[in-house]
Amino acid sequence: MRRLLYLAVAVGAIGLIALEVATAGSSSGAKQAPALPKQVLQGPPVTLAKLQGKPVLIDFWASWCEPCREEAPEIARLQHSLAGAAIVGIDYTDQEENARSFIHKYGWTFPVLSDPDGIYGARFGFSGLPTAVVLDPDGGVSATLRGPQSLTDFRRAMREAG
């Protein structure tokens, strides 16, 4: 196990030292976002095609995620100050009743989709929650925001997206 100990050192050190760099790109050359889940927790149903033409915040969260609870009120504030933009929540590997309670508690009124097995989240490739992916009006990934964000952070990212 001693060699494994050293291996674990390296993994832990890499994890702490290196910083994840948010994905950035212009609307002209940005990578297109993977498809959204079809299962709807809170309507109306949405697809990427329907969302094109405006900046979109896709927020991955779960009711069991404590940092998501920290961020949820900021998203609730954001939904009331959107102009020409949209929010879509994606509930990651969660129990439906817990997710519905969470949505109700924070007064979210935007569409929320369900990803019970995490398959759609895996396609986005994130490693932690909450993770917010900001799309430009062409559906390209403009930024990936990892960890709980403030209203200011969200507004800035959406403004930069277009």
Added chain:
Amino acid sequence: MPKIPAAVLLAILALSALAGCGGSSQSQATAASGENHFSGAEASPPQPEAPLRLDNYLGEPVNIASYKGKAVLVTFIYTHCPDVCPLIVSHIKTALALLGPKAKDVQVVAVSTDPRGDNRKTVAAFLKAHGMTGRMKYLIGTRAELGRVWKSWNIVAKPAKAGRDLVEHSALIYGIAADGKVTTLYPANFRPAQLVHDVPLLAAEA
């Protein structure tokens, strides 16, 4: 791989364990060498697994040695952990879903890092909440029983200074090959795709 004193490792792992759901500023740690064919960090050479014999939350005895012939993922978590533990379990659940029929080739084992808070009732609720009932062997025990396992698997688990019944603990996943050797290691912020890639390889290492 650099050789760093064990004390440094323990500090790093303890510190990284309570980061927000594995997100924030942590990076994805992957195997550094282009020669590795695993997506996770690879032990070179693979090491025999340490003994792991405990009861699961239903009181059934579990011996990791009995899983030879399958890949085994071993992680160390606790049920009321607010951040990394539920994320680890959710990512494992996602990996099992993505593996499809190949998921039968892997056994997932979780060892409690909280002998006080993890019991039959709390573990059952945790597994239900994460859709892992019957899909993960969640092992519990007394502090002495668990402490012996933590030590032999190089795991730190201790009450957090922040209180709230939190536990600071090493948050990682060991990948055990079908031959019973510890072959890969994943940080708490692994991606499910890493397990989807590695489980068939681990299962084939007979």
